[in-house]
Amino acid sequence: MLCSYLKGAKLRAWLSRPDCPQAVKECKVLLDQAYGVNGDDTTVIDPLEEYVRPLDTARATNMPPDLREFVHLRRTVLRAHLRHAGVVFSRSSTNVGNSQIMFYPSGDQSLRAVPGLIKYIFEGDDGSMAFAVQWREALGRNGEGDPFAAYPHFPAKLYSARASEKLEKVKILWVVSHYACWAISEEEVVVLSLCRVSSCISKPRL
Amino acid sequence: MLDKLQLEFKPRKQTSVSPSSPIEVITGKSSPTHGITTNGKSDDHFKSPIHRLDAVAQVAVLIGVICSTVIGISKCGGTFIMNALSLLIYLAIQAVNGTSGIVHEHILKQVPSTIDGALAKLNLDTKTIPYAVCSCHCTYPPTYTEGSTIPTYPQRCTHYPRPGVQCGESLLDSHPNGESSPKKIFLYHDFNDYVAGLISHGDIKTLMDKSCDELITSLPSGNPHFVKSAFDAQFLHEFTGPQPGRLFVNRGTEGRYAFALHVDFFNAKGMRVRGASTLSGIISMACLNLPLDIQYKPENMYLAGIIPGPKQPSLENLNHYIRPLMRDLAASWERGVRYSKTANHPDGHLTRSAVVLAVCDLPAVRHLAALAGVGSHFFCSACSCYHKTNYGRVDFMHWMPRDKEKMCRYAEQWRDASTSAERERLFKEHGVCYSELWRLPYWDPTQQLVIDSMHCILEGLVQYHIRNVLGLTTEDTPALPASQPAFDYTFTRLDPGTDALLSMSTKEITQVSAIHELLVTQVPFPDNNFIEMQMEKLCDSLLHKNVCPLKFVCKSLGRIPMKSTRLYKSDYAKALVQWVSML
């Protein structure tokens, strides 16, 4: 058992070396693909990729009107999924769970992260991928009467079950994490941030 | 706000660098898998024969190797794959060129015809040492006669499992052809060979040195507020040695590597198999110098060996399996290990390695450090909290840390005890056996013995809370709930090292707390008859306890019966019943 394991470990080490022969490196790529090894590459080709033309062409009718304010090019690319830093983000029509993101509005990290739903994953004017996000509407209670917000180190809060119609452009780097969402009634959902890096430094309840 | 916490540290034993010369490891040509001496040669970690092959042959070799090591096909299957690949290449050449030229012939010759040939092109062998294992778990390294690769071992075991009693079991099986082989083998992956492999990668070596250098550079600005790895945290900012007063990570021109050690046992037949199981153990380490994203990659982790089953070795017997690694680590600390060539030092490089922490679940941590089991009254390896009644203490500011030097002394006394009775007495008094970890001069179990939070919090506290405390299970719970005491009373505890404790057996020590619970039991029905029955029942229950614990509790309450003749168990029991009534 030990010898089998050590052989496998040494093979992996060989394949990871930068001075590995080129042909062997190509084989490693195939091996990683076959065994589902994830990478960080944001340019992974999505089999669900769609090419959409703006409104002034014959295929204009497919262009979502709410995306036009973010896209000023004649062509753009819409994706169903995007992989970034080993995490998959999806549009809400494809996978709701992967579309639920906590993000800093306008990328301002001094603000509290807010929840939103990714409606589109698109290529922006500068060629980088971005998200068009619908905000989760707040309940307007300022946290009062919210039993989920009573625990400082438990990052949960009640929100409206309704998502806003207005879209906001969110860059990938503004995204903090995904969130979990449970509808506790028809009007309200509990949003629980799944951020792995704790940024909460308030005093614990003793 | 202080960044550094005021934990109570015990000063570590200062050791000086041994005047002995470093251990030399020559990273040269390949050597046989087995038959390695302590100053032996490691495998070639830099280049393998595959580099000299044509690209077509390289891919063919890799396909065969992956089939064998990753997919796990048999030797026959592997040979078929290699030959089929040769045929494929030949046919492809024919289809393109019509005929094969000299170059094509050369490529075809490079493709091995057997799976062993393919494996040899990649130098996947590692240096392992086969130790013979006795039924008493003692391990024996092989010796080799000049020019031979066949290991030889002693005929019989010379270990003393108990003081004065030699094992004497035969270590070897005889074969019809006159040869003999060990009955059981423990294969040890040479630690220095593992490190040689790690530092033969230039990028890996650079990252390992960078961790130390960045820590040294950051020292003037104090401990970092945001700690992301072990190298940002307090321990390595204060861990000195082997030169006294100098931080371990202050490496100078050496390589300094910190490791986390782990020992665990697993069912070799799979994790979901229940019932009678065969247990194997692993001894493994992870290099903390590496960034977290590659630290735990299987190719970067160290697997020292797999402890053969079918059963888990008992407390002190685990020592036999960790001894080879501890010897290498102790030598690395005291003498250093010089590698003749590394990726960044073609002329040689001196390195030292240390175990910074040993992490296991709670039972395994006690087993590894050879301490009394978690169910004993010595339930903490870090502080002096004693007796099971103290599990629920929350006054952590008053917990006295155990004295590391004393623990080491007790362990050595246990090891050197001349009789079994003396060993038992020492163990009962201190809860410590000898562990091979004490071979490391810097070993401090009060800080470095780490209970894994995953097991402690998730599988311990969380599981107990959800299943037992909240009772969130659909299983029927026929057992009666434990009763709540009627009133609180601070009873005198049994303290370790006292005559009272030493005079009692483990069962009697437990009975002391049972007696305390009986004395404060509530009366279920507030009726006169029931109270009388309860008192009789209390007396009956007390009579089931041994006289030593009864006497201890009576004495602690000042209720020793006044009687001119000999005192019996019933006298103590009645005195305690009377005490309850006199409150």
Added chain:
Amino acid sequence: MGKYVVIISSLFVKPCRQRREMPLSAVSGEHPSYGKKDVLKQIHDAIRETTMPSWFGLVPRNFGDISAGTIKADEWHSLITVYIPIALISLWGGPSSKATLKSILDHTMDLVSAVYVSCARTMTLEHATAYRSYIASYVGSLRRIHPTSNVRPNHHASFYVYNYLVLFGPVHSWWTFPFERLIGILQHLPTNHKFGELNLVRN
């Protein structure tokens, strides 16, 4: 026989009279009670209905049943960080909840908060101190809120996670998940189920 009865009685009459003067049962208020099945149903609903990203570890949908099998550490982590707290808060966190249930909820949330703080990928002194405070509160209140429960060695050991967080940093630097993964790899390697055998190289 009668004399024996008198002697026995006389031994206990006075103690009985005086024992009655001591509390007969604990005065800590009513025992907490809730419908276990209702709570389990709420948790099952949470598991079934909560939308999660694809990377989040699944838990058995019939959690609590014997048929759900052994719950592993990462599943306990998913349960205690997501499903258990949102289910319990939705049941007992409202303003109209009974005080006893609210105290059980708050006590459970001490443990939940301890898990959150201890599993942070970046550690600070504040995190470590918060962790220890939560654990002290949890362990200290355990017998008061759940009188029939016991404290165990892990309760004491959990205090030392504070020390390890300070000495060695975030748990990801020193937990056993990667080593358990190594064991998982070994268990899937083909073996001949013979322990400690090896064919040694012979000339």
